[in-house]
Amino acid sequence: MDLSLTAEELRFRDELRAWLEANVPEDWEQVREEALQDRFAFLRSWQRKLYDAGWAGASWPKEYGGRGASPMQQVIFWQEMARAAAPPMANALGLGLIGPTIIAFGTEAQKMRYLPKILSAEEIWCQGFSEPNAGSDLASLQAEARLDADHYIVNGQKVWTSYGWVADWCELVVRTDPNMPKHKGLTVLLVDMKTPGVVIRPLRQMTGEAEFNEVFFRDVRVPVENVVGKVNQGWDVAIGTLMHERGTFGAGLQILYKRNMDRLIELSRGIQRNARPASQDPIARQRLAQCYAEIEIMRLNQMRAFSRLSATGVPGPEGSIQKIFWSELNQRFQQVAQELLGPYGQLVGRDGHAIDKGVWSYGYLRARGNTIEAGTSEIQRNIIGHFVLGLPRSY
Amino acid sequence: MQFGLSESQEILKDSARKFFAGECPVSEVRRLMETETAYDPDLWRKLAEQGYTGIIFPEEYGGVGLGKVELILMMEEAGRALLPGPLFSTVALAGAVLDAVGTAEQKRKYLTPICRGEARSxxxxxxxxxxxxxxxxxxxxxxxxxxxxxxxxxxxxxxxxxxxxxxxxxxxxxxxxxxxxxxxxxxxxxxxxxxxxxxxxxxxxxxxNADGLAKGLDVATAALVGEMVGGMQRTLDTTVEYAKTRKQFGKPIGAFQAVQHQCADMYLETESSRSAVYYAAWALQENAPDAAVAVSIAKMYASDACRTVGNRGIQIHGGMGFTWENDLHLYYRRAKASETALGDATFHRERIARLVIDAGAAVAQGA
Known part of the structure; x- marks a missing residue:
C-alpha cells in the first residue's frame, strides 16, 4: 500500500494542475441559472476543451483519442478536477459507461468510429435499458429486434433515458430471440438517434426539469455491424456497462460533493443558531463533520476500488457499495443542508431571498432520485448479498 | 499510487490470521475471559516470538521496525480472533505513546523489554x-x-x-x-x-516530549479501529454463514431480502471502515498533513459501524444470537468498549469540526 505518487504520476498531476489553473472558466457556476439546454452547451464546449488538450478519457487507449494513462492516473484526474473546482464533462454516460463498454466488447472498427467522438463530446450518448415493464428486472425487457438481411428492425419503448433529448447515439438493449430464457436472447445495438422511427418525449421529473425521456422505436433500422459483442449474449455486455455505472461512475461525483460540502461549511459561518454562527453550534458541527467524513470515506472506498481495477481490469460486483454509498450519502447531505438553511432551504431560484439561487431546494429534490437511478438501493443490496457474499438469490 | 496491500503486507496479514486462529481459538478466548486478568504468559511469549510485541518499534530497541499499516493489519487479525489480554494496551496504546514522547534513552529502557516479551505496559x-x-x-x-x-x-x-x-x-x-x-x-x-x-x-x-502525545494517541486510535474492523469482519462472516444454513419457511433465511440486505449493509459498513483506517494508517506513517483528520474520520465511522454491524449480526441470528453460548455477544461487548475508547463518534466529529471547519480551509484532498 503506497498512496504517494510515482514520478510519472507526479508529472501527470503537475501538468494537469497547471492546465486546469489556466483553463477552468471563472464563475462558471452561474450557468446553473440557465436553461438545461444552455447549461449543456456550456459543459459540451468545456469537454471539447479538455479533449483538445488530451485530458478527456485520460485512461482510454491513445489510438482512440485517450491518453493511455493508468486507472490510478484516472483517479488523480478526478481529484485534480475536484481541487480545481472544474465543471463536469457533458458526455457523462459516454465517458463513464458506454465508452468503457465499447472498449471491452466492441470491434476494432467500432472503437475507431465511436470512441474519439465520445471524448470530444461531438456525439452525446444515452442508454436504452429500462422499459415501462422492465426496471429492476431489466432482463425481462421486451423491446425487440428482428433480423432483416443486413439490418435489425427495432420496435419497443425505453424509459428514464437520461440525455435522451440531446443524445446522438444510444446503447440499446433489445431482445433478439424471444424463445430463449430471459437473460439469453438479448443483444446490444448502437443506434443512431436520428434514424427514422425514433421518437423522443420529455419526462418531467419532480425537480421540474426534463433531464430524461421516454424513447419510442418504431421499425427503426439498425445495421448489423452495430451489434456490440455477440448476438443473443447482450446480457454480458449490459452487465459490463452496469458494473461501470455502479463501480466507477461515482468517481466524477466527488467533484460535486466536495464543492457542495465546502459551500455548506462556508454558509454555516453566516447562519445564526442559538445566538451564534451555526459553524460554532455543537449540533450543526456534528452534522457537518459527519458529512465531511462520509464524503472522504466515499473517496477512499473509490480509491480502493480503482486499485483493484488496476489489478483485475474490470470492476466487480463489490462496486455496488460505491453506488449505495454515494446515493445515500447525498440524501443525508442534502437533508443536513436543509436543516442548516431552515426555511430558506425551500426557496427556489426566482425568489430573491433564496440562498445560492435555489440550488439547495433543487439539490434536495434531485437527491431523491439518487437511490433509484443507476439501479435502486434494493437491487444493489441484492447484488452484494448474492454475488459478493454468496447468499441465495432472493428474487 | 496503490491503495491495496503489498505482497509482504498480505503475507503478514495472512500469517497473523493463521497464528491467532491457531493459538487463540474462541475456546481459549472463553477460558481467558473467565480469569482475573485475561492474560496468559505462554500466549504472550508466543506473541513476542512472532515479533508482534515489537512490530512498530525501531530495530535498535529490539523491534521489527514495520510501519503503521502493518500495525493495523496485525490488530485487524487480533480483532478477528478477539484476542484477550494486553497486546493492544502494551504495543498500540502505551507503546505508541512511549515511542512518540520518549527520549532515545527512555525508549531503550521501556520499549526494549516490550519487544522482548519481558514487559507489559x-x-x-x-x-x-x-x-x-x-x-x-x-x-x-x-x-x-x-x-x-x-x-x-x-x-x-x-x-x-x-x-x-x-x-x-x-x-x-x-x-x-x-x-x-x-x-x-x-x-x-x-x-x-x-x-x-x-x-x-x-x-x-x-x-x-509531551508534544508527541497527540501523534501517539492517533496511532493508538488507528490501531484500535484496525482491531474493530477485524471484529466487524468476523461478525459479518459468522452471520453470512448462519444466513446460508439456517432454514425457515423451507429455505435459508439469507434468501429473504429483509435478512440479505442487512448482510449487505454489514459488508458496506465493514469495508468502509477498512478503507478509512487503512488510509489513516498510511497518513500517520507518512506524516501526511491530514493524518489527524483521517484518524478521526476512521474512528468516528467505525465507532458507529461496529455497533450497527453487531446489532444486525445478533438480529439475524435470532434467539441463538441472544444466548451466552453463541460467540457474537463477546464481539458485541468488545465493540461497545472500543466504541467509547479513545473517543466515540461524537467526540471525533467535534475533533473533525475543529480541524476542518475552524481551520477555515478544508484539508487538501489526497496528495
Missing amino acids: TLAMLEAAASWDPKDAQIEVLNGKLTGEKLFVPDALVADAIVVVARNGVFVVDAKDSGIKTAAMPAMDLTRKLYSVRFDSVPVEKLG
Whole structure:
C-alpha cells in the first residue's frame, strides 16, 4: 500500500494542475441559472476543451483519442478536477459507461468510429435499458429486434433515458430471440438517434426539469455491424456497462460533493443558531463533520476500488457499495443542508431571498432520485448479498 | 499510487490470521475471559516470538521496525480472533505513546523489554470526568511524585509500567510501586479488563516530549479501529454463514431480502471502515498533513459501524444470537468498549469540526 505518487504520476498531476489553473472558466457556476439546454452547451464546449488538450478519457487507449494513462492516473484526474473546482464533462454516460463498454466488447472498427467522438463530446450518448415493464428486472425487457438481411428492425419503448433529448447515439438493449430464457436472447445495438422511427418525449421529473425521456422505436433500422459483442449474449455486455455505472461512475461525483460540502461549511459561518454562527453550534458541527467524513470515506472506498481495477481490469460486483454509498450519502447531505438553511432551504431560484439561487431546494429534490437511478438501493443490496457474499438469490 | 496491500503486507496479514486462529481459538478466548486478568504468559511469549510485541518499534530497541499499516493489519487479525489480554494496551496504546514522547534513552529502557516479551505496559488517561482530550487531565505531578486517581485503565493489573497523562506532562511509573492501588472495574468487555488506579506519592519519570502525545494517541486510535474492523469482519462472516444454513419457511433465511440486505449493509459498513483506517494508517506513517483528520474520520465511522454491524449480526441470528453460548455477544461487548475508547463518534466529529471547519480551509484532498 503506497498512496504517494510515482514520478510519472507526479508529472501527470503537475501538468494537469497547471492546465486546469489556466483553463477552468471563472464563475462558471452561474450557468446553473440557465436553461438545461444552455447549461449543456456550456459543459459540451468545456469537454471539447479538455479533449483538445488530451485530458478527456485520460485512461482510454491513445489510438482512440485517450491518453493511455493508468486507472490510478484516472483517479488523480478526478481529484485534480475536484481541487480545481472544474465543471463536469457533458458526455457523462459516454465517458463513464458506454465508452468503457465499447472498449471491452466492441470491434476494432467500432472503437475507431465511436470512441474519439465520445471524448470530444461531438456525439452525446444515452442508454436504452429500462422499459415501462422492465426496471429492476431489466432482463425481462421486451423491446425487440428482428433480423432483416443486413439490418435489425427495432420496435419497443425505453424509459428514464437520461440525455435522451440531446443524445446522438444510444446503447440499446433489445431482445433478439424471444424463445430463449430471459437473460439469453438479448443483444446490444448502437443506434443512431436520428434514424427514422425514433421518437423522443420529455419526462418531467419532480425537480421540474426534463433531464430524461421516454424513447419510442418504431421499425427503426439498425445495421448489423452495430451489434456490440455477440448476438443473443447482450446480457454480458449490459452487465459490463452496469458494473461501470455502479463501480466507477461515482468517481466524477466527488467533484460535486466536495464543492457542495465546502459551500455548506462556508454558509454555516453566516447562519445564526442559538445566538451564534451555526459553524460554532455543537449540533450543526456534528452534522457537518459527519458529512465531511462520509464524503472522504466515499473517496477512499473509490480509491480502493480503482486499485483493484488496476489489478483485475474490470470492476466487480463489490462496486455496488460505491453506488449505495454515494446515493445515500447525498440524501443525508442534502437533508443536513436543509436543516442548516431552515426555511430558506425551500426557496427556489426566482425568489430573491433564496440562498445560492435555489440550488439547495433543487439539490434536495434531485437527491431523491439518487437511490433509484443507476439501479435502486434494493437491487444493489441484492447484488452484494448474492454475488459478493454468496447468499441465495432472493428474487 | 496503490491503495491495496503489498505482497509482504498480505503475507503478514495472512500469517497473523493463521497464528491467532491457531493459538487463540474462541475456546481459549472463553477460558481467558473467565480469569482475573485475561492474560496468559505462554500466549504472550508466543506473541513476542512472532515479533508482534515489537512490530512498530525501531530495530535498535529490539523491534521489527514495520510501519503503521502493518500495525493495523496485525490488530485487524487480533480483532478477528478477539484476542484477550494486553497486546493492544502494551504495543498500540502505551507503546505508541512511549515511542512518540520518549527520549532515545527512555525508549531503550521501556520499549526494549516490550519487544522482548519481558514487559507489559498500559496508558492511564481518563479521570472521573472521562474526557479523551488530554488537556482535561487534572492529575498533577508535584516534586516528582504523583498523587490522584485514574479510571478505565486497560490491563493495569498485568502492566509493568504505566504511562500517565497528567496536567503537567506525560510520565511513566513503575506499576509495582507500593503507592499504587489497582482495583477492577468490571465492565461489558470480558476480554480486556479495566481498572481504577490510585497513585499515592508515586515516584515518576517524566517523558521527554509531551508534544508527541497527540501523534501517539492517533496511532493508538488507528490501531484500535484496525482491531474493530477485524471484529466487524468476523461478525459479518459468522452471520453470512448462519444466513446460508439456517432454514425457515423451507429455505435459508439469507434468501429473504429483509435478512440479505442487512448482510449487505454489514459488508458496506465493514469495508468502509477498512478503507478509512487503512488510509489513516498510511497518513500517520507518512506524516501526511491530514493524518489527524483521517484518524478521526476512521474512528468516528467505525465507532458507529461496529455497533450497527453487531446489532444486525445478533438480529439475524435470532434467539441463538441472544444466548451466552453463541460467540457474537463477546464481539458485541468488545465493540461497545472500543466504541467509547479513545473517543466515540461524537467526540471525533467535534475533533473533525475543529480541524476542518475552524481551520477555515478544508484539508487538501489526497496528495
